[in-house]
Amino acid sequence: MKQRNLLLGLYGLLTIASLFLLTRLKFTFDFEQFFPQGDPDWEFFKDYIKDFESDDNFLLIAVERREGVFDSVFLQQFHDVTLKTADLPYVTSATSLTKMQYPVKTPFGITAVPAIHLDQPEFYESDRKRVLQDRRFVHNLISQDGTALTIVLKTINRTTLDQANEMMDSLNNVLKTYPFQAVHILGRPSFQTAMVSMEIREVLVSTLIAALLTIAILFFIFRRWWTVFISMAGIGLSLLFFLGLLSALGRELNALAALYPILMCIVGVADTIHITSKYIDELDKGHDRNAAIRITMKEIGLATFITCITTAIGFASLLTNRTAPIQGFGLNAALGVVAAFFVIYGWLWAMLPRFAANQLVKITPEYAFWGRSMERIYHFTKQNGRKIAWSAVALLAVCLVGISQINTNYRLKSNLPRGQKITEDFLYFEDKFSGFRPVEFAVFPQNGRHADDFEVLREMDKFETHLRSYAPMKTLVSINDIYRSLNAMNYGNRPEGYKLPDSLAEFEKIHRLAEQLPPSASEVLLTKNRDKARIAGRMQDVGRDTVEVIQASIERWKTDHIDSNIVRFRTTGTGVILDKNSAYIRDNMLQGLIPSVLVVAIIMGFLFKNLRMVLVFTIPNVFPLFFAGALIGYLGIPLEAGIATVFSIVFGIATDDTVHFLSNFKLCRSQGMNVEDALRTTLAETGKAMCMGSVILFFSFLVMLFSIHPPSVSVGLLVSATLAGALFCDLLLVPVLVRHLIKDKA
Numbered sequence: 042m043k044q045r046n047l048l049l050g051l052y053g054l055l056t057i058a059s060l061f062l063l064t065r066l067k068f069t070f071d072f073e074q075f076f077p078q079g080d081p082d083w084e085f086f087k088d089y090i091k092d093f094e095s096d097d098n099f100l101l102i103a104v105e106r107r108e109g110v111f112d113s114v115f116l117q118q119f120h121d122v123t124l125k126t127a128d129l130p131y132v133t134s135a136t137s138l139t140k141m142q143y144p145v146k147t148p149f150g151i152t153a154v155p156a157i158h159l160d161q162p163e164f165y166e167s168d169r170k171r172v173l174q175d176r177r178f179v180h181n182l183i184s185q186d187g188t189a190l191t192i193v194l195k196t197i198n199r200t201t202l203d204q205a206n207e208m209m210d211s212l213n214n215v216l217k218t219y220p221f222q223a224v225h226i227l228g229r230p231s232f233q234t235a236m237v238s239m240e241i242r243e244v245l246v247s248t249l250i251a252a253l254l255t256i257a258i259l260f261f262i263f264r265r266w267w268t269v270f271i272s273m274a275g276i277g278l279s280l281l282f283f284l285g286l287l288s289a290l291g292r293e294l295n296a297l298a299a300l301y302p303i304l305m306c307i308v309g310v311a312d313t314i315h316i317t318s319k320y321i322d323e324l325d326k327g328h329d330r331n332a333a334i335r336i337t338m339k340e341i342g343l344a345t346f347i348t349c350i351t352t353a354i355g356f357a358s359l360l361t362n363r364t365a366p367i368q369g370f371g372l373n374a375a376l377g378v379v380a381a382f383f384v385i386y387g388w389l390w391a392m393l394p395r396f397a398a399n400q401l402v403k404i405t406p407e408y409a410f411w412g413r414s415m416e417r418i419y420h421f422t423k424q425n426g427r428k429i430a431w432s433a434v435a436l437l438a439v440c441l442v443g444i445s446q447i448n449t450n451y452r453l454k455s456n457l458p459r460g461q462k463i464t465e466d467f468l469y470f471e472d473k474f475s476g477f478r479p480v481e482f483a484v485f486p487q488n489g490r491h492a493d494d495f496e497v498l499r500e501m502d503k504f505e506t507h508l509r510s511y512a513p514m515k516t517l518v519s520i521n522d523i524y525r526s527l528n529a530m531n532y533g534n535r536p537e538g539y540k541l542p543d544s545l546a547e548f549e550k551i552h553r554l555a556e557q558l559p560p561s562a563s564e565v566l567l568t569k570n571r572d573k574a575r576i577a578g579r580m581q582d583v584g585r586d587t588v589e590v591i592q593a594s595i596e597r598w599k600t601d602h603i604d605s606n607i608v609r610f611r612t613t614g615t616g617v618i619l620d621k622n623s624a625y626i627r628d629n630m631l632q633g634l635i636p637s638v639l640v641v642a643i644i645m646g647f648l649f650k651n652l653r654m655v656l657v658f659t660i661p662n663v664f665p666l667f668f669a670g671a672l673i674g675y676l677g678i679p680l681e682a683g684i685a686t687v688f689s690i691v692f693g694i695a696t697d698d699t700v701h702f703l704s705n706f707k708l709c710r711s712q713g714m715n716v717e718d719a720l721r722t723t724l725a726e727t728g729k730a731m732c733m734g735s736v737i738l739f740f741s742f743l744v745m746l747f748s749i750h751p752p753s754v755s756v757g758l759l760v761s762a763t764l765a766g767a768l769f770c771d772l773l774l775v776p777v778l779v780r781h782l783i784k785d786k787a
Contacts, residue, residue: 042394045390045391045392045394046391048387048390048391049391052278052384052387052388055278055282055285056278056281056282058285059281059282059284059285059286060281060285061285062284062285062286062288062289063281063284063285063288065288066284066287066288066294067288067293067294068202068237068240068241068293068294068295068298069202069237069293069294069295070202070232070233070236070237070240070295076364076615076618076619076622077363077364077618077621077622078363078364078365079363080363080618080621082613082617082618082621083618085611085613086481086613086614086615086617086618089483089575089613090198092568092573093565093566093568093575094195094198094565095198095199095615096479096480096481096577096614096615097228097229097479097615098195098196098197098198098199098200098229099193099194099195099196099228099229100132100193100194100196100208100212100226100227100228100229100230100231101191101192101193101194101225101226101227101228101470101474101477102122102126102191102192102194102212102216102224102225102226103184103189103190103191103224103225103226103227103466103469103470103473103474104119104122104189104190104191104192104221104223104224105188105189105221105222105223105224105225106188106189106221106222107188107222108188109169109187109188110183110187110188110189110190111157111165111166111168111169111187113159113162113165116139116157116159117159118219118220118221119137119139119190119192120137120139120140120159121219122192122215122216122219123135123136123137123139123140123192125215126192126194126212126215127194129194129208129211129212129215130204130207130208130211131196131197131200131204131207131208131230132194132195132196132208133195133196133197134194134195135192135193135194135195136182136192136193136195137182137190137191137192137193138156138157138172138178138182138183138190138191139155139156139157139159139190141155141156141157141178141182142154142155142156143155143156143526143529143530143534144526144527144530144534145530145534146530146531151530151554156168156171156172156175156178157172169187171534173185173187174536175536175539176509176536176539177522177526177539180474180475180515180516181193181474181475181515181516184473184474185473186473188473189473189474191474194228196208196228196229196230200229200230200233202233202234202237204230205229205230205231205233205234206233206234208230209226209230209231209234212226225465225466225469225470226466227463227466227467227469227470227477228477231463231466232463235458235461235462235463236458236463239458239461239749239750240294240295240298242749243298243748243749243750243753244294244298244301244302246747246748247300247302247303247744247745247747247748248280248302250744250747251302251303251306251741251744252273252276252277252302252306254737254740254741254744255272255273255276255306255310255737255741256269256273258736258737258740259272259273259310259737262314262733262736263317263401263402263403264402264403265400265401265402265403267396267400267401268317268401268402271313271317271388271389271392271393271396271401272309272310272313272314272317274388274392275309275313275384275385275388275389275392276305276306276309276310276313276381276385278384278385278388279305279308279309279377279380279381279384279385280301280302280305280306280309280381282380282384283301283305283376283377283380283381284301286376286380287373287376292369292373293369295366295369295370297366297367297370297683297686300370300374300686300690300745300753300756301373301374301377303741303742303744303745304374304377304378304690305377305381306737306741307694307737307738307741307742308349308352308377308378308381308382308385308694309381309385310734310737310738310741311348311694311697311734311737311738312345312348312349312381312382312385312386312389313385313389314730314733314734314737315341315344315345315701315727315730315734316337316338316341316345316386316389316393317389317393317401318726318729318730318733319336319337319340319341319726319730320333320334320337320389320393320401321398321401321402322726323336323337324397324398325398330393330394330395330396330397331394333394334390334393334394337393338386338390340708341701342386343704344700344701344704344705345382345386345701346382347644347648347700347704348696348697348700348701349378349379349381349382350644351641351644351693351696351697351700352378352693352694352696352697353375353376353378353379353693354375354637354640354641354644354693355637355641355689355690355691355692355693355694355696356370356371356372356374356375356378356689356690356693357371357372357375357637358371358634358636358637358689358692359371359372359374359685359686359689360372361636362685363622364622367685367686370686371686371689374689374693378693414732415724415725415728415729415732416721416724416725418724418728418772418773418776419720419721419724419725419776421773422772422773422776422777422780423717423776423780426776426777426780426781429773429774429777430774430777430781433664433770433774436664436668437664437667439671440664440667440668440670440671441667441671442671442674443670443671443672443673443674443675444667444670444671444673444674445674446674446675446677447670447673447674447680448586448674448677448679448680449585449586449679449680449681450584450585450586450587450679451584451585451619451620451679451680451681452582452583452584452585452679453467453477453478453582454467454468454471454582455679455681455751455752456681456683456750456751456752457751458749458750459749459750459751460749461749467582471581471582474515474516475514475515475516475578475579475580475581476513476515476579476580476581476582477579477582478579478580478581478582478616479577479578479579479614479615479616480514480517480577480578480579480580480614480616481575481576481577481578481612481613481614481615481616481617482504482508482575482576482577482610482611482612482613483573483575483610483611483613484497484501484519484573484574484575484576484608484609484610485572485573485608485609485610485611486571486572486573486574486607486608487605487606487607487608487609488606488607490607490608491571491572492520492567492568492571492572492573492574493520493552493555493567493571493574495545495548495549495552496607497607497608498520498521498524498541498548499541500603500604500607500608501519501520501521501574501576501608502521502540502541503602503603504576504599504603504610505517505519505521505576507595507598507602508576508595511580511591511594511595512581513580513581513583513587513588513591514578514580515578515579515580515581516578516579516580517576517577517578518566518576518577518578519566519574519575519576519577520563520566520567520574521541522566523555523558523563523566524541524542524548524551524552524555525539525540525541526539527551527554527555528540528541528542528547528551576610580616584679585620585679588616588620589620592612592617595612596612622681634666634688634689634692637689637692638659638662638663638692641659641662641696642655642658642659645658645659645700645703648704649703649707651783653782653783654703654707654782654783656778656782657703657775657778657779657782657783658696658699658700658703660774660778661699661767661770661771661774661775661778662692662695662696662699662767662770664766664767664770664774665691665692665695665763665764665766665767665770666688666691666692668762668763668766668767669687669688669691669759669760669763670688672759672762672763673687673759678755678759681752683750683752683753683755683756684752684755684756684759686756687756687759687760687763690756690760691760691763691764691767694738694760694764694767695763695764695767695770697734698731698734698735698767698768698771699771699775701727701730701731702723702727702728702731702771702775703775704727705722705723705726705727706719706720706723706779709722709723715785716779716780716783716784716785720776720779720780724772724776728772731768731771731772732768732772735764735765735767735768738761738764739761739764739765740761742756742757742758742760742761742764743757743758743761744757745757745758746758
């Protein structure tokens with residue numbers, strides 16, 4: 042008892058330290074985290090942006106006036122906002138239609154006229170007609186229906202979360218002083234602040250709901266508040282110590298962090314139920330409390346530790362992924378599983394001997410129901426072994442068909458929080474403007490040419506014209522826009538004049554004018570030594586598979602229509618790299634899981650020292666993986682970073698029940714029981730705890746239905762359904778395999 046009290050004292054000190062560290066826990070969201078490390082396209086893009094700028098260094102502010110934006114009061118207010126936002130922290134420039142000008146040639150030189158005559162409403166109608174015919178402005182600075190204007194803020198590259206928070210706070214302070222009908226904001230800083238807020242909300246909500254649900258289920262099973270208290274206190278301590286450890290190690294939480302409280306509940310409840318049920322069983326056999334806890338820890342402790350290791354290995358399989366958040370989740374989850382085992386093991390060792398059996402459980406018809414059910418399952422598997430085996434084969438065939446239908450048509454909007462302002466704004470820009478997804482093409486002149494040579498620009502012009510033929514690409518900008526604008530000046534800035542000059546002689550005149558422009562006009566489109574250029578823009582969020590089709594079409598067109606002796610183009614940008622990540626995730630699933638399955642099988646070999654027992658363990662734990670893949674395929678859920686964690690979660694957790702079942706079976710055999718008696722005893726003792734634990738597993742992951750993050754909802758549904766299937770494999774398939782592979786000695 043003295044040792045138990047000392048351990049509880051240590052837990053008290055760790056609680057204080059963890060509460061302090063919890064105040065320093067950090068959340069993060071960066072698009073770069075989701076880029077596959079070591080990918081050649083990512084390495085190229087990092088060098089590429091050194092010459093230009095990142096393709097996500099912008100913040101878009103759309104201001105709506107449903108009656109039309111050409112109103113003197115509205116335009117003046119909008120222009121004021123444009124000027125004020127240019128002075129926001131970490132903003133390098135602010136562009137809007139009220140600042141745009143057309144070059145005009147006069148006898149005295151080149152001057153400029155505004156695109157919108159702010160102080161002359163009599164020109165508004167002609168301004169409106171001209172602006173809505175100008176492809177530079179429509180879908181970019183003004184909506185096609187003329188009901189919204191956009192301010193494009195250029196920001197510093199790769200803003201941090203603190204910088205994004207400061208920028209968004211300053212922007213909101215500016216906007217709240219104006220009576221606009223509606224304002225929509227989209228860009229890297231808005232994503233960072235909104236997604237981190239979602240992450241914090243997800244962790245808090247999932248913790249609260251998972252705790253309430255677990256309390257309800259534990260009370261339903263045991264009908265004693267002491268058992269609920271002991272269990273929830275142990276789980277709460279394991280979660281608190283785990284988060285404190287992450288803080289101490291400097292680990293940052295991302296969008297997958299909402300799974301941590303649920304995982305800790307699941308691991309903690311599973312261990313608690315197995316240990317508590319065994320302790321109660323030993324008390325019922327007549328052992329005193331000290332003897333009961335000693336036998337429990339001896340007989341259940343090893344199996345529980347093995348389940349801890351196998352679960353950790355399942356999560357560690359995610360370390361093979363090339364995406365940092367997935368790697369981080371795998372490492373953190375594996376660390377959490379191990380921490381939970383030691384915390385809960387010590388907690389139960391210190392607390393359970395303080396209570397008698399009748400203080401921990403109330404024998405009710407519902408509690409006795411589990412024992413009767415296990416007896417029925419025993420007889421069912423004995424009488425229907427062949428049918429169960431053939432049903433498993435049929436199920437495997439159905440799963441393989443479903444797996445063949447898995448798609449990777451990832452969309453940005455599928456990761457946005459439901460019912461939140463950031464999602465509303467994202468969809469608004471998709472509908473009214475050119476969307477958010479960056480699109481980028483690197484331009485490399487060939488054979489000693491410069492990127493602003495006439496023949497290079499003509500090839501670029503052909504390429505841009507083809508790109509605009511794809512409906513999702515509504516906004517593109519390049520060095521050609523400068524030459525087109527100057528050429529349009531000769532046509533009275535009419536739309537038909539917005540093109541490259543037709544001849545080299547005309548181009549050289551325009552080129553001399555372009556050289557007189559300030560460097561800022563072209564520095565983000567053309568390198569100083571003119572050895573490369575860029576075509577940049579935004580496109581709508583049509584899904585990875587559709588983008589892949591478009592990119593393949595572009596590559597074929599380039600081969601047939603672009604003179605590669607003059608110029609070469611390379612598709613690049615954050616959009617391309619995110620798309621490649623889906624393919625890496627798909628490939629990494631097998632690369633990570635196969636070694637994990639083999640490692641766990643080897644551990645089982647050392648534990649059972651019987652190859653047939655290894656087969657009995659492996660087969661039912663591979664089935665849930667096929668089942669999870671089939672559900673993803675049949676339900677049409679795109680495979681992306683969050684969904685990829687399902688397989689590791691399923692494998693890591695599903696193995697627990699099998700380990701407990703086979704460990705108890707081995708223990709019964711070592712006591713001289715034959716196969717049938719060992720199976721019956723194992724189902725009566727371990728099967729009961731497996732069912733109780735699986736009920737909590739099932740409903741705990743359904744907590745994710747309360748998530749506002751769509752991938753988390755999908756993960757919750759998939760894992761709940763798959764773990765329910767895993768329980769049936771353990772209860773039905775394992776006994777059949779044992780009878781077929783394990784024989785009594787003659």
